[in-house]
Amino acid sequence: MASDQTRSAILAAAERLYADRGFGDVTLRDIVAEANVNLAAVNYHFGSKDELIAELFVTRSIQTNRERLNELKAAEERGGGRATIEDIIRALVGPPLRGCLGPDREGSTAARFMIRASIESVPPIRRIKNREVDHLRKFAAAMRRAMPGRDDTELYWGLHFALAMAHHTIREKERLLRLSEGKCDLDDVRAIIDRVVSVTVMALTAGEVPASKPARPAFVQGRLTRQDL
Amino acid sequence: MASDQTRSAILAAAERLYADRGFGDVTLRDIVAEANVNLAAVNYHFGSKDELIAELFVTRSIQTNRERLNELKAAEERGGGRATIEDIIRALVGPPLRGCLGPDREGSTAARFMIRASIESVPPIRRIKNREVDHLRKFAAAMRRAMPGRDDTELYWGLHFALAMAHHTIREKERLLRLSEGKCDLDDVRAIIDRVVSVTVMALTAGEVPASKPARPAFVQGRLTRQDL
DNA sequence: GATAGTTTCATACAAATGTTTGAAATGCAA
DNA sequence: TTGCATTTCAAACATTTGTATGAAACTATC
Numbered sequence: 059m060a061s062d063q064t065r066s067a068i069l070a071a072a073e074r075l076y077a078d079r080g081f082g083d084v085t086l087r088d089i090v091a092e093a094n095v096n097l098a099a100v101n102y103h104f105g106s107k108d109e110l111i112a113e114l115f116v117t118r119s120i121q122t123n124r125e126r127l128n129e130l131k132a133a134e135e136r137g138g139g140r141a142t143i144e145d146i147i148r149a150l151v152g153p154p155l156r157g158c159l160g161p162d163r164e165g166s167t168a169a170r171f172m173i174r175a176s177i178e179s180v181p182p183i184r185r186i187k188n189r190e191v192d193h194l195r196k197f198a199a200a201m202r203r204a205m206p207g208r209d210d211t212e213l214y215w216g217l218h219f220a221l222a223m224a225h226h227t228i229r230e231k232e233r234l235l236r237l238s239e240g241k242c243d244l245d246d247v248r249a250i251i252d253r254v255v256s257v258t259v260m261a262l263t264a265g266e267v268p269a270s271k272p273a274r275p276a277f278v279q280g281r282l283t284r285q286d287l
Numbered sequence: 288m289a290s291d292q293t294r295s296a297i298l299a300a301a302e303r304l305y306a307d308r309g310f311g312d313v314t315l316r317d318i319v320a321e322a323n324v325n326l327a328a329v330n331y332h333f334g335s336k337d338e339l340i341a342e343l344f345v346t347r348s349i350q351t352n353r354e355r356l357n358e359l360k361a362a363e364e365r366g367g368g369r370a371t372i373e374d375i376i377r378a379l380v381g382p383p384l385r386g387c388l389g390p391d392r393e394g395s396t397a398a399r400f401m402i403r404a405s406i407e408s409v410p411p412i413r414r415i416k417n418r419e420v421d422h423l424r425k426f427a428a429a430m431r432r433a434m435p436g437r438d439d440t441e442l443y444w445g446l447h448f449a450l451a452m453a454h455h456t457i458r459e460k461e462r463l464l465r466l467s468e469g470k471c472d473l474d475d476v477r478a479i480i481d482r483v484v485s486v487t488v489m490a491l492t493a494g495e496v497p498a499s500k501p502a503r504p505a506f507v508q509g510r511l512t513r514q515d516l
Numbered sequence: 517g518a519t520a521g522t523t524t525c526a527t528a529c530a531a532a533t534g535t536t537t538g539a540a541a542t543g544c545a546a
Numbered sequence: 547t548t549g550c551a552t553t554t555c556a557a558a559c560a561t562t563t564g565t566a567t568g569a570a571a572c573t574a575t576c
Contacts (some may be wrong), residue, residue: 064553082410085533097553101535103553179312179407191466198466214467219486222455223448230447237420237427238443256447257490264489293523295558325525330565332523517576522570525561541554542571 062248063102067093070167073114077170081111081180105108105201112182118157119186123193124247125153130200143204150217151224152251156227161245174227194221204264224252296322299396302343306399310409311446324501331429337392341411347386348415354382359429372433378486379426379446380453381480385458390474405458423450434491445491452483 070152071093090097103111116213129149133141141149154172156163163169175183201213213259227234231244243249299398300322304313315336326445333339360439362370370378375455382434383401385392392398423446430442460473 086535087533096553098536098555099533099553108428115494176409187471188462191462194466211467211470211472215469215482217466218456218459218463218471219452221459222451226451227447228457230450233417234419234443234447237423237446240441241440242443244534253444256493257486260493261486264485314562316562325523325564326527326564327525328523336564519576520574522571522573525569527567530565532563533561534559535561536559537557539555543550543552544550546549 061115062143063138064099066101067095067284068103069114073171073243074167076111076114077167077174080174081178086141089118097231107188110179112186114171115175115183115186118175119190122153122157122172125157125194126150127196129153130197134200135206140203143201143262144255144259146197146204146250147220147255151254151258153216153219153256155224155253156247159231159250160247164168166281167243173228173231176225200263205251208262219261220258223257227254293322295326295330296338297329298343301339302304302400303338303396305379306396306403309403310407334508337411340409341415342398344415347397348406348419350381351386351401354386354426355379355422358382359426363429369432370429372430372491373484373488375426375429375433376445376449376484377480380449380483382488383457384483385476386478388460388473388479389476402460403504405454407449430491436456437491441491445487448490449483449487452486456483462486 068089072084072089075088076093086100087097090100090111100107100110104113114227126149128143130146133145133149137145158169158173159178198213198217201206201217202210205213226252227244233241259281297318301313301318304317304321313330316326318339319328320327329339330334331398333342355378357480358381359375362374362378366374387398387402427442427446430446431439433436434442456473456479461472464473
């Protein structure tokens with residue numbers, strides 16, 4: 059058998075099993091049985107179990123990050139070099155949400171694998187996630203260009219909350235479905251993205267004033283009353 | 288040695304080790320060594336390793352949930368039976384945020400343990416978290432009373448996003464610190480709670496109109512422009 | 517202080533797991 | 547075909563792990 063076929067078979071089997079049963083419950087023996095290859099093949103082709111998991115995760119991560127940067131670039135070109143804050147957030151949360159949610163993605167192994175990786179947290183995946191900060195800096199920079207007057211701290215909190223809502227929706231979709239008794243439609247990805255984007259934009263622009271008065275975010279000063287909105 | 292002393296020693300040692308090194312890296316042998324008790328003591332007093340972890344987690348969970356309900360009750364009494372939406376969200380996110388963040392909590396084993404439990408995800412903890420839905424329903428009910436006209440779906444999304452921001456801040460505080468190069472102050476818990484509450488209230492009240500026009504949330508209809516705010 | 521119930525202890529068990537090994541098979545170029 | 551490198555394979559290795567056992571030590575009650 060060609061070397062690459064064994065490699066691919068292992069990758070496919072591993073992704074499927076991890077997606078279905080989680081990292082804790084799947085052993086190398088499960089994977090090689092599913093892939094119909096020899097036990098030693100994993101260490102021969104990947105070096106170790108952790109490197110296999112890492113390769114699975116980086117592949118999907120790179121995919122998401124590339125989509126994010128493509129969307130960001132497209133938005134910047136539309137705006138003549140400067141994207142709107144809304145489009146920046148959309149480029150940030152759209153790809154992972156589209157990648158993990160939606161009715162067509164239900165059966166997608168890749169989607170289920172990434173949801174798993176978001177819920178459980180194994181060392182090789184943690185290591186890769188830690189490198190994500192560099193990627194996020196590009197979005198922070200774009201946000202800074204989109205909202206020049208805004209305090210950096212506010213931008214970071216906005217970026218952070220956007221990711222919070224996106225990731226938490228992916229990770230806790232079952233619970234939200236159960237809590238809302240099915241009322242929250244988790245298949246309408248477009249609407250979810252709109253929701254996350256609009257809340258984030260609201261948070262980022264709250265308290266912002268045209269130009270005269272100094273920008274002083276209302277929500278860090280204390281409690282907020284209806285009149286403030 | 289009195290029976291309870293061994294039990295407590297195991298609980299304390301386990302919480303400390305899990306807090307420091309995570310669930311994946313700590314074995315029963317590590318725990319009993321730290322607690323200076325015999326290996327068999329764990330199974331004698333707790334039945335199994337999973338039941339030990341479960342007991343640790345439920346203890347802290349019950350604590351948080353009680354604080355939440357106390358705050359909710361206090362807010363409802365202040366408002367004559369009906370709490371404001373702001374106070375409800377505050378009661379929801381305040382306790383876990385205060386429990387896990389802040390300079391004084393830095394050395395707290397309980398805080399570090401709960402952060403760990405939020406990052407990693409082991410079966411016994413997952414089982415307990417699944418029961419949390421019943422607890423959250425009480426807050427959904429309170430929100431419904433606070434915003435009678437609002438569509439239920441909107442309330443659930445608001446509740447969901449509030450938890451998203453709170454939990455994600457707890458779980459990713461290191462990353463936010465690194466991304467913002469220390470600009471985001473994660474020790475100022477009061478300000479963080481204010482932030483989460485105000486963003487949530489904004490999300491929940493956006494598009495809401497005094498009474499005449501039908502409430503139609505702007506952010507589910509499509510992109511949001513500055514004028515909409 | 518004898519007895520019954522509880523707790524501790526050293527040790528063994530049994531199973532699972534990632535990894536390694538060395539030979540056999542296969543592929544491929546000269 | 548020969549020879550060399552790559553790949554596959556069965557088997558074994560070496561730990562690690564949670565759990566169980568049965569005797570010993572301890573405690574409290576009568």
